Amino acid sequence: MDALFRRLRYYADIGDRELAALKALKGGFEDFASGEDLINRGERPSEAFIVEKGWAARNVTLRDGRSQILNFMLPGDVFDLQVFVADKADHTITAITSVRVFQVERRALLSLFDGGTRAGAAFWWCALQEEAILREQIVRNGRRSARERVAHLILELHRRAIIAGEAEGESFVMPISQALLADALGLSFVHVNRVLRELHHAGCIERNRTILTLKDRARLREIADFDDDYLHIKDNRRRLVYA
Amino acid sequence: MDALFRRLRYYADIGDRELAALKALKGGFEDFASGEDLINRGERPSEAFIVEKGWAARNVTLRDGRSQILNFMLPGDVFDLQVFVADKADHTITAITSVRVFQVERRALLSLFDGGTRAGAAFWWCALQEEAILREQIVRNGRRSARERVAHLILELHRRAIIAGEAEGESFVMPISQALLADALGLSFVHVNRVLRELHHAGCIERNRTILTLKDRARLREIADFDDDYLHIKDNRRRLVYA
DNA sequence: CGAGACGTTGACCTCCTTCAAGAGAAGTGG
């Protein structure tokens, strides 16, 4: 569960005691191939998930085939903490790359929260961040132009890749096809292609297979009006106020 | 806190013991005039909120003035349960009508959860539902046409008004100007106006001041491809009396 | 080497925006 530890350290001063508590978390690993579904709409999951490796996407497909991606999940992301009140999932989670997740049993999670430990608080942070990402997705798709959307999402993913320990400076592996980008941004893949090429020609980005490099991050930020406050990653340690 | 009780009864069999626990919740009422902000972006709220009366909106305004509403809050809605890990709010909450909220102290909320009571579980339900509404907002604005969006949002608000005990059959008070609708749906208010008139002429809706009447709900549902599963209200122990 | 996924590009079209201007409704102050 290296990805989890790395992540939680962003949100709390994890000490030996907390580490031990986390290591003792009951659950198990499961692997999914690229394209497989981790959770299907209508299922009733009884575990929470931690992404250990790979990227996944939460998405909804309408009856006529239109598809919308709600958000992406990177290594270290925790999701479905609401298993306490398990109801049918209203969406699907699909592996983009091959994915390894750790499934945490409901009971184990509960005891972590009940203890009022820092580790429990860190889980809350994860939930908070995930909701904030959803909110930003609404703003991005609701009130930004295609250009702004593409630039904004790229900056978000780069930032999150760094947090996940998967980025090398300005370059990172972004294993997302243009069609997936389109489904995330509410655009057609043809238009996403045009915008990407435009950003490329403007010298903002460079792409080589799945490796994306930000050649001019300042410019991108300006285009996207990007402010990473919503990722809630600045200076967290002081703020933990659980219990 | 009538609005809260009414709401929680949708999500759990609240007994006398739970009722007592809820009535003992520490906190207080606060009133806001229409247009006032309950929470400003950048503030650090230390309480969770329960809407007792009136409608509010969670919204983000971009630097250039474009504004996006994330979701609407109706009586009985609970929000900002994540105060445990209080960070700066990344959005603003504005009163649409005059609003009365109950502010719950962090500590009080915690003890409710720790007890593992039904009342605590009901709060989790509220959080789950709110997130689901956010997700649906992404799908709606990302992959639906203007017509579909308007119809879909109207159906959602009608359903939620019923849950909040504020709807009389097919009619309900929807105190939302066309400009606000536009900000919620990522459209221009001019176009919202046109779509509303179109739905009116098609005999689907009727509007009289803030009172909206669904004249042909079946048709609306067809237009919107509306399925209220995401509101998570079907599987309750209590039978939903859908007047 | 062939199949299938993914990316690229052009032509045309449409849904929605923007601009503009006017009509009601509603509050405000004299």
Added chain:
DNA sequence: CCACTTCTCTTGAAGGAGGTCAACGTCTCG
């Protein structure tokens, strides 16, 4: 009670951002 401002709603005309359709190129992998 009437002039006033100020919202909100309404409607038309023109333009543009992005969608759709179609065809072709490229990469990967079995």
